[in-house]
């Protein structure tokens with residue numbers, strides 16, 4: 001993965017919390033948002049795909065195939081508000097990958113760098129996503145247009161190992177597997193080893209198992225009767241790891257179709273602008289107290305730059321973890337002692353909160369302002385007493 005200027009693990013956690021909480025478990029439908037934003041791609045002219053986040057605009061927004069997906073886009077909007085430097089296009093695509101992982105599936109190769117369009121000028125025409133009522137030829141028409149082959153079509157169809165159909169959204173009903181919140185190869189084992197017959201009901205033609213609890217779409221059962229598709233169903237049913245490997249490759253490609261080169265899964269790590277990467281590294285070294293590494297790149301990096309997602313500079317990072325030598329070095333470089341992060345905390349707030357007496361003294365001696373209050377209205381003396389750091393409280397009192 002390219003080295004973005006924000007903490008991808010923290011972003012992952014935000015996404016997971018937005019999708020899985022006491023009100024919802026939206027892993028499968030988040031995958032569907034991502035795949036529907038990607039699956040409009042046409043390799044003949046490069047139109048469609050995740051770049052642009054065009055599903056926010058008409059006509060894509062109202063494509064019948066995207067029924068109900070706005071709910072997840074709104075759930076993810078909270079993440080976007082916290083990470084405005086990450087595009088919505090990236091957040092939707094990444095959310096699908098994160099969901100696959102936290103449901104037990106493989107890690108998907110992923111790079112950031114998609115952009116959000118300002119309007120719907122690049123919106124693809126509706127009707128590019130697959131119609132579940134059709135068969136093998138239709139699957140080939142839709143997925144070959146995107147640059148996929150038979151093996152990749154089968155691997156991607158395995159996405160139906162999670163989630164379920166909802167009559168109000170698609171006219172189909174029910175889950176594909178017994179554990180629709182777990183990403184495994186049971187879609188293929190069930191597809192292969194169950195007797196699927198047309199369900200007797202007044203809805204769309206779909207297939208049901210003997211207990212009438214599971215379902216398959218016409219496009220799912222088409223994988224069984226087609227000579228080009230079936231061998232892959234058999235391979236994936238026989239070996240989950242093979243499915244995971246081939247699904248991850250196909251899904252990573254799907255998410256990057258139509259995107260610039262630096263977003264492609266095989267793009268070099270660190271393909272984001274060189275300077276941004278160095279500044280990020282500098283803060284990382286500060287966080288780990290690696291003074292040797294800090295000194296090595298200080299000449300080339302903007303040592304003062306604050307992380308966009310948190311407003312924290314290298315001094316915040318060193319002080320937080322109590323790295324004495326790194327703090328002293330950064331003070332010497334002239335970092336802003338009173339810079340406040342997005343929570344209003346200065347480096348001194350961090351040092352005091354976590355009981356780092358010597359680092360607190362270094363900052364105070366260098367002239368850090370102990371009167372500054374953070375967004376919670378607390379100056380460092382209040383934090384020292386709240387956390388019971390009497391020694392630090394005395395050091396602060398001696399300075400103010």
Ligand code: HEM
Nearest residue numbers: 028029031035130131132156159163164165166169170219
């Ligand atoms: C092969 C052609 C495909 C067709 C015809 C198709 C069709 C459908 C339909 C009709 C639904 C039910 C929607 C609803 O009623 O809520 C659905 C759900 C779903 N699809 Fe597909 N799909 C296809 C490919 C894919 C791919 C490539 C993926 C991802 C790799 C995927 C992932 C999902 C997921 C996770 C759900 C469940 C959503 C939920 O639980 O709300 N599908 N699909």
